Amino acid sequence: MRVLIISDIHANLTAFETVLKDAKGQWDYVWCLGDVVGYGPDPNESVELLRTLPHLCLAGNHDWAALGRLDIRTFNPDARKAVNWTRDTLTPENTQ
Template sequence: MKYALISDIHGNLQALERVIEDIAERQVDEIYCVGDIVGYGAQPSECITEIKRICRGSVAGNHDWAAVGKTDIGFFNKEAKAAVLWTSENLDFEEKRFLAELPLKLYFDNAMIVHGTPVAPEKWDYLLYTNRLGAQFAYFSEPICFIGHSHVPVVWTNAYERIPPDTEKPLKLEEGRRYIINVGSVGQPRDGDPRACYSIFDSEKKAVYIRRVEYDIDTAANLIRDAGLPEKLASRLYRGF
């Protein structure tokens, strides 16, 4: 089976549509969302509609639950707070109910999905350094856990390795090795590459592919500006950071 893992769409319909087109060309069997469908971008409703249409399942991200009052936004920066409030005002009842009912964890094909970290996913912690890996692997038993949240694609192993993404060749999963894989961000990459990012997991070939896709940043940025959202949320799309 081939699975596409998409995360951190953040209301960026232009990026999501291009990723969906790319997925359609790769004989993927199922699509899973790793959270943060909304927030930052100007088309949250449209992105929710697409995720409901294409995804086998989705987990909650902090911006998803923030938009429906299920998580504290006290630690959000001012741009994120402004986007959460705007998003909440622009979603209807059914869209809010969908976000509110998203689970914190999902399981498929001997893999787990959480938005933040396996340890206490409801706290929305970031996995950024190898010195935090030991505790993370103790909180799930599957060979692979797919995460998002940091908007930076990267692979961590239970041998305390940090493997940078390589879009030119797949990551071959080794027997007996366990992995935490950040699948990257569709709608707001933060690794210096502004292209939309997602991952494909081939469970038969035991391989993970990191995909980058060009999209219409101008339209996404202008929609953010037209909505009256903070300028930083538009301009950062061009930098990929």
């Protein structure tokens, strides 16, 4: 089995799509090592694209924070803003 290992997408859909295009489908499964959301402008689209792929995904600190399961007081101010924006932006379907 060929595995495409990705991480730290941080809701950057353009970069995520570019990685998939560059990999040219020469993989059987995707392992995502966390941080699908955070910072970038496309949290819903990034989650939705990942869901279309055969994948295993671990939650990263930004993922947990966006779900309200991690205290963000230790995050830097920019990361806190990104988490709060992501919480407000994610649809209920994309928090499952």
